Amino acid sequence: MEEKADYPSKKKTISEWVHMYGDYLFSWAYHKTSCNETAEDLVQEVYFAAFKNYEKFEGRSSPKTWLLKILNNKIIDHYRKLSIKEAKQEDSTSQFTDSFFNSIGNWKANGLEEAWAEEEHLLDNVAFNEVMEICINDLPAKWRLAILSKFLLEKEAVAICQDLDITASNYWQVIHRAKLLLKKCLEVNWFAKQ
Template sequence: MILFVTMKKKTSSLSKQKVISEWVHSFSDYLYSWAYHKTSSNETAEDLVQEVFMAAVKNYEKFEGRSSPKTWLLKILNNKIIDHYRKSSKNQKNQDDTASQFTDSFFNGADNWKANGLEEAWTKESHLLDDPAFNSVMEICIEDLPTKWRLAILSKYLLQKESVEICQELEITESNYWQVLHRGKLLLKKCLEVNWFVKNN
């Protein structure tokens, strides 16, 4: 009986190694391209992909096949990317203060958005997310956000995490989270107006 259990574990281990090896062969290039696209660093992208497969080995038994291996690995990678930006955050307080002062300038004395002639352009451009050029500009704008603001937006809209989880990860209160998210979207909107709508209208 002991011999049977030992052989079963050994067979399971070999099967696991084979599956992981197949995943490495099938998805490494895709994961690297995504990581590089999000970090603009060859070294960082390579490290993140390596961490993904290390995590896949560690958590292999948790993969229940409800999603494809590619989707599961991409979810791990996106979490690694978020962790990367959180750990590399520097001068966060100064970043937030400067950006907050800038977004305050978007409003008039009555706390209404200052008209800039581009309001109508937003309502007419419902197809923008299908435009690769627009998406490239949007990704650049997201990368330029203060780290904590970027993490909040990516966590909510890319990873679709709940606000409670995001607050815990960013170590902020819920009221601060909604403020960060709001200001992040304002800065993103301004960046898109300057780098897309003005240039294309």
């Protein structure tokens, strides 16, 4: 039966690995996440996991390979958690946008209907564009990308569906709900204050 590594030895080995492979692991994590903070956090988690599971390292691969495998699992977990978080945000946002309509599917009156009809040159107004940018940035990530791709980049629906990895019917639902949220945000943060 193998003897478990003593704490000082284990600590020394992990510390050496930090110096030997830390930059490589950070570069890989940054390549996969495009975020310094996230990459740093993931690499730190790798070393915590390596320390915790040090006895499971059998030496059949190099330490670098073992650490990279741990990192790849951490990256997958990161995106899984992010996906779940975005799905929950989209669900709650969808429920919110449903409240804009009455029982037969018509817009609920809010007294701002005439304001929309009167404004012709809003996009020439710097202050309006600042509010619009805030409203766009408040959209769920996938919705924001769909809106920007469609209206700013003027991409075709097929290309946007491929970029976002969604179906055509999901795309139209995303665009519809994003426009509803933008309308509500602009009404609250622009029209109601004019």
